Amino acid sequence: MRRGPLSHLTIIDASRVRAGPTAVRLFADMGARVIKLEIPRGAPGGDDMIGGRAHNRADYENLHRSKESLTLNMKEEEGRKILNALVKDADVFVENFRPDVKYRLGIGPEALQAVNPRLVYASISGFGQDGPYANWPGFDSIAQGMGGLMSITGKPGEGPMRVGIPIADLCAGHFCAMGILTALLERAVSGKGRWVHTSLLEAQIAMLDFQAAQYLVDRKVPVSNGNEHPLTVPTGVFVTSDGYLNIAAIGQTMWVRLCKALGLESLIEKPGFRSESERVANRAEVNAAVGEAFKSRGTADWTEALLKAGVPCGPIYNVNQVFEDEQVRHLGIAWPLNLPQLGEVSVVGQPFHLSGYDQKNEISPAPEQGEQTDTILSALGYTAKRIAELRSNHIV
Template sequence: MAASAPLPLARFRVIDLTRVRAGPTAVRQLADWGAEVIKIEEPVNAATETEMGGVRLGPDYQNLQRNKKSLTLNLKSEAGRTVMHRLVRQADVVIENYRPDVKHRLGIDYDTLKAINPRLVYASISGFGQDGPYARRPGYDQIVQGMGGMMSVTGLPGSGPVRAGIAVADTSAGLYCAIGILIALLDREATGQGQWVHTSLLEAQLAILDLQAARWLVAGEVPVQAGNDHPTIIPTGLFTTANGPMTLQVPGQLMWERLCKALERPQWLTDPRYRTNRDRSQNRAALNAEINAILQTEPREYWIEKLNAAGLACGAVNTVDQAFADPQVRHLGIAWPVRHPQLGDIQLVGQPIHSSRYSPCVRNVAPMPGEHNDEILAGLGLDESELQQLRSEHVI
């Protein structure tokens, strides 16, 4: 963990009420860029702490929950809510991803907390939105991938719906939420007022359909599975070389002409099956077969070097370990080295954003339950006798 100058979000205090993935993804963006994040968790006892400790030492938890402080707090108790309200007076942001009705039952909804701190930015992530016919349904990434159309366009043609290999709905909802929070903080600088920003897994999933959604909304086309082929840019896809697969994408007529030259197939330029992108789309299988026949004559490294030199986009198909071993990935430094007190030397997935002024890093590994209880509560002015009472009542 490298020391650095104060990061740009260091002046903000964030109360983190999130769980699972979408919420922690949003909070991580703020934490990595310097915000003081206080993660609120339920108090644990000896039996559950061992179980939670095991989970906390896993890759996913360590990656999601870094750069945070942990405060155990029973929000179902009056004393716990009192502490929460004292925290809110000093906070800039509260983030939660409960089902929409839960925050009202706990008395930590936006209207309640706004009355305590009008400058508060309150952010929510839900499965399906804060209201509407599905608002109270439980929502998880795979459910939303299905409902939001993602599974219908993922996979090989005719294979049936396929889940994407990453949590696209969760992750995108977290990133959209972080953007919303930053927008609200910028607005607060001008107005002095906080606000409630919220998104949902379903909305985020539909938003990142992007070109596929636009095909339906603008042109009335219902996208279908295209497998490794691009739905509209041909040739684009997975091709076989003498020693393994590679990807190739040829957008536009100029790039098509470059490919014909690089593969020494000038006749393709006048072949009525391939002259335009529309022609190539109608004859995709035949064209792919011809390209494959050529690429299979040489190893992948040969073609990547030759085609890149011609200004064409192509690359290897890597496993995750191969991707992180790639020299460009190593150069970018997105695998952050961390010294963990229990796990030793590990690496976490770093920020993909570079700044000419700031260098975010892992300042603190994911905390254990209540690791920062005394520090945080003493900062609120509670003395040792008050802390002891909260412990004895299992509030913290």
Template sequence: MSTQPLSAYKILDLSRVRAGPTAVRQLSDWGAQVIKVEIPKDQSDGDDATDRSDYQNIQRNKRSIAINLKDKDGLQILKQLVETADVFIESFRPDVKFRLGIDYETLKQINPRLIYASLSGFGQTGPYKNRPGYDQVIQGMAGLMSITGLPGQGPVRAGIPIADLSTGLLLANGILIALLERHSSGQGQYIETSLLAGQIFMLDLQAARYLIDGEVPPQAGNHHPTTIPTGTFHTLDGHITLAASTQLEFQRLCKILDREDLASSSDYLTPKKRSLNREKLNNELETILMGKPSQYWIEELNKAGIACGPINRVDETFADPQVKHLQLTARVEHPRRGPIDVVGQPITMSRSQWLVHRPAPRCGEQTREILNELGYKTDEIEDFINRHVVYSCS
């Protein structure tokens, strides 16, 4: 771990749910030392959510300390951790950090080099700042659900929590920028983003269609909204997805399909014409593609330089030989579940390596260990536990 690129940095993670932990995962997998600061929990019912697959995938590579931040001794412990931290991440409602006395202006007096990152549903200011923000609500508000799904079927959510995940990745990017800037300034700074802002950023070409062209994008189903033909088609035994939107690609496609007349048709002669007549063209292509099995078309189209692939289930995705070659999973030993596989990082570097080196912790699993590192004696730690200043599950 000492040779990983971010191993010199210490992160205090007070984030919850998914977006904040996604940002932290981007840093911890590359070596950042993460302490997850949690609210003490009653786990006497035996239902430990930390053992679940989703939690293990997103919360790995952390140590956990559970602190009662409403207790003055608990608050003092957190401030001691802040003294040597590089990054502080929180996802409370905007006013909570001020009520607890752990806002940026307060903590930068303790550590001027601290990079403080706030993540919320709608932003730290504005008319919606105190609303609870969850991924599906944001998908709807940010316009994503209006452009997802088949034309006319009504709003459809994405199959993953895309607002949470993309906002977390964007926040990690902001933290890395702030760390780089600190090398020259010597100063920390405050960063904030929101699920709403992140999801609107991810609208990308659809946002540009409205902002620049004044066009409100409709649902386009499994077909690309602007480049034709690009989409999903029935075959003899299933479905494929293909992309042949440039002039050369479209001509090659028509040749392979033995329908070169389509390439010269006045209805499909240019990208603009194909867009205007997209439904008619897609129907003609699908009629031909239904004559042979998916694997035939995948092989033939790829040989001709036309992007084409299967519509995999998740199990088929991880069984794919190219996916296996890319080594996109990592195995970690879990104390109760045994060896488990989690999704790894999609980036490879010539000298640096990401690493999943520990499973996600139980709430307060390393409380004693972390307090020892801060210099507290065993009897002091036991006193904290007995007075409910901290919680330890170990």
């Protein structure tokens, strides 16, 4: 029996790779029953893409925890019949096929909402549900490039740079989850489901935020600034005697505090350094002046001194150092999970907390392919003999 604030919901997850499963993971972590649809063994396609268990088991466990797995061939009429039986009592259906595929299969929003008018149907695509690029295959790195992110990432003059995480995929998943929750809240009043859809391209553009606003409002095309903030100086990464330090001396007050902490009070009123706009215009000179001072002490010493002075700063970690940090440990974002093959490991938890609900105690390992197929079909009224026939015909 699932517990949690969303345990009253049933989600049918027909998505693959990352964006869709990211959206659905939120619901699984919050206690919803999630039935993950997978292509049966022997049927064309299969679980061989990035995000599949064969590609990266660690990633798969992190992405698909707390779900059930039903193998189902939706290309066949009998498979669609099973899907419709599931949809009758489901709350949400999630897919990330190319836009035309769901209609060719006969499982578009109109078809499934005819079976269950309360169903919230959610779609994630690469470039939108219609338009000139609608049927282009969508991948994170392509959306990063076409969404403008790569043009403002990396050091100036070194060309476009992909961000080190699949940020378009992840944000599309989070935005999709937000849309689903909005539709569910409305359904509580209207009694009817909605079709929620987003795309990697839209999600990536939305995440440009103030960089997009610079163009849309002021017609200023932003460029890459490396580790520095494009609108304020000094910010970014500075070399210390034993590593690196990240600082964010944003605005005049922070600038004065930084200069005093560094023992460089003379810079406060130095011509060309006096105002934010002057410092941005003389970025290289400002960074050189403060950067030389940082080399005299270690990162931990400077962190302590700057925080005491009220200047935002912090060390720069690699991933293992992230999870060794005392504040990260205190936050508990690494959730323990006991895997049959590996024993006790950890997965990345949700970055929010609900009072009275300890999410990390409710998760379970990702299912093996088709692990719950017999159980789910039995609950729908299928006999063991009929299930065996469906399996032999690669329907499940």
